[in-house]
Amino acid sequence: xxxxxxxxxxxxxxxxxxxxxxxINLRVRFGEVVSIIGASGSGKxxxxxxxxxxxxxxxxxxFIDGVCITANGVNLSKVRQSIGMIFQSFNLFPHMTALExxxxxxxxxxxxxxxxxxxxxLELLRKVGLEEKAHAYPAQLSGGQKQxxxxxxxxxxxxxxxxFDEPTSALDPETVKDVLDVMKELAREGMTMIVVTHxxxxxxxxxxxxxxxxxxxxxxxxxPEEIFYRPKHPRTQEFLSKxxxx
Amino acid sequence: xxxxxxxLYKALPSLxxxxxVTLRITSLSIVLGLGIGIIAGLARVWPNAALRAVAGAxxxxxxxxxLLVQIFLVYFGxxxxxxxxxxxxxxxxxxxxxxxxxxxxxxxxxxxxxxxGQMEAALSLGMTWHxxxxxxxxxxxxxxxxxxxxxEFIALLKDSSLVSTIAIAELTRTxxxxxxxxxxxxxxxxxxxxxxxxxxxxxxxxxxxxxxxLRYSE
Numbered sequence: 001x002x003x004x005x006x007x008x009x010x011x012x013x014x015x016x017x018x019x020x021x022x023x024i025n026l027r028v029r030f031g032e033v034v035s036i037i038g039a040s041g042s043g044k045x046x047x048x049x050x051x052x053x054x055x056x057x058x059x060x061x062x063f064i065d066g067v068c069i070t071a072n073g074v075n076l077s078k079v080r081q082s083i084g085m086i087f088q089s090f091n092l093f094p095h096m097t098a099l100e101x102x103x104x105x106x107x108x109x110x111x112x113x114x115x116x117x118x119x120x121x122l123e124l125l126r127k128v129g130l131e132e133k134a135h136a137y138p139a140q141l142s143g144g145q146k147q148x149x150x151x152x153x154x155x156x157x158x159x160x161x162x163x164f165d166e167p168t169s170a171l172d173p174e175t176v177k178d179v180l181d182v183m184k185e186l187a188r189e190g191m192t193m194i195v196v197t198h199x200x201x202x203x204x205x206x207x208x209x210x211x212x213x214x215x216x217x218x219x220x221x222x223x224p225e226e227i228f229y230r231p232k233h234p235r236t237q238e239f240l241s242k243x244x245x246x
Numbered sequence: 247x248x249x250x251x252x253x254l255y256k257a258l259p260s261l262x263x264x265x266x267v268t269l270r271i272t273s274l275s276i277v278l279g280l281g282i283g284i285i286a287g288l289a290r291v292w293p294n295a296a297l298r299a300v301a302g303a304x305x306x307x308x309x310x311x312x313l314l315v316q317i318f319l320v321y322f323g324x325x326x327x328x329x330x331x332x333x334x335x336x337x338x339x340x341x342x343x344x345x346x347x348x349x350x351x352x353x354x355x356x357x358x359x360x361x362x363g364q365m366e367a368a369l370s371l372g373m374t375w376h377x378x379x380x381x382x383x384x385x386x387x388x389x390x391x392x393x394x395x396x397x398e399f400i401a402l403l404k405d406s407s408l409v410s411t412i413a414i415a416e417l418t419r420t421x422x423x424x425x426x427x428x429x430x431x432x433x434x435x436x437x438x439x440x441x442x443x444x445x446x447x448x449x450x451x452x453x454x455x456x457x458x459x460l461r462y463s464e
Contacts, residue, residue: 052370054366054369054370076369077369077372077373077374078372080369080370080371080372081371081372083370084370085366085367085370087363087366087367089363091361091363091364091366091367092367093364093367093368093382093386094386095385095386095389104371104381104382105368105371105372105373108373108377108381109371109372109373109377110372150367153371154370154371157371157372
């Protein structure tokens with residue numbers, strides 16, 4: 001077992017001629033919470049999508065718990081079982097209840113018996129505060145509730161790392177807190193998390209490390225108190241002066 | 247102007263028999279077309295490029311040529327290759343192959359209409375592409391496919407009148423034969439039209455009913 005859950009070496013990613021990720025090097029330790037901040041279009045979401053193989057990369061290497069996922073012939077489905085992915089738009093399956101959303105992958109991918117999968121699903125729904133919504137369809141849930149079900153759905157696969165792609169950006173302000181609370185709880189329990197976020201308060205409070213991505217490059221990274229209170233790079237100073245009102 | 251609808255009344259039993267032939271040939275064609283179309287539609291979105299190309303060529307060829315010509319090709323053309331089919335079978339095969347192309351496009355459209363995030367979420371949970379397709383994409387696509395499928399079935403039922411040209415005594419052919427005896431064109435064709443309408447209306451009710459049964463809110 002490797003010391004790093006996620007290790008990125010010299011990653012470069014292009015959309016056509018557009019160079020969206022430039023020489024990214026990033027390592028995430030077990031139990032670490034890393035927030036990725038940066039302006040829209042800086043490549044944050046793309047980086048996250050590369051990490052679980054949803055986006056092909058043009059050069060470099062990505063290792064998930066020691067397995068190189070950018071090598072030829074790698075079994076991506078197998079690797080993805082250990083990576084939870086939370087999307088901005090939830091992507092719950094609309095034709096299934098919350099419970100079915102959560103039990104589908106454990107049953108089909110891990111061949112878990114239904115009773116067992118449902119027991120775990122109910123436990124997870126309780127954890128995210130939505131036990132009573134087990135039989136609700138996504139259309140009957142608020143945005144914040146959908147996102148919490150999505151988190152439970154990912155946790156049901158017992159991942160080694162959870163990745164969040166702007167998990168609260170599509171939410172009504174009053175439901176943001178419930179989702180952030182669930183994420184904070186996860187962090188407290190020692191879950192390894194990579195969070196792409198615009199929630200600076202969350203990044204400051206919960207992260208062990210903050211990474212600032214600017215125009216496809218990691219320009220600065222460090223503990224939140226360094227990044228937020230003593231940013232060194234002029235681009236980071238400029239970005240933070242725009243997003244934080246003090 | 248004098249209409250003699252008693253001629254239609256007398257023709258009803260024959261027209262009814264013709265209508266059942268139309269129903270039989272159409273339903274068999276629908277089954278064949280659905281089978282071919284589901285395979286073609288899936289092939290159009292399959293990760294394998296060769297499969298996509300073959301399905302694409304089939305769909306383009308069939309949609310780019312008239313059904314009447316396809317019927318003639320199967321019935322009059324295939325015997326040149328030593329394959330003699332009776333008219334009914336030739337009709338079903340030609341119509342089934344024809345409908346398969348349209349159903350294929352409907353299936354492809356339905357699959358592609360499901361937001362990309364659904365596939366991504368399923369893959370992220372560790373499902374394979376095939377599992378994601380089967381458990382996540384297809385059940386949602388199916389609900390969206392139903393209304394255009396209903397249209398295709400109705401079009402196919404009406405187009406089945408073309409097999410009257412290869413001497414199948416379906417509804418249209420039966421009407422023609424009766425008119426050669428009675429010369430009551432208006433009355434008989436009105437009756438034929440009414441029979442077609444009743445059958446297409448039946449299909450549209452069945453499709454509507456299934457839609458309502460299967461709908462979930464998105």
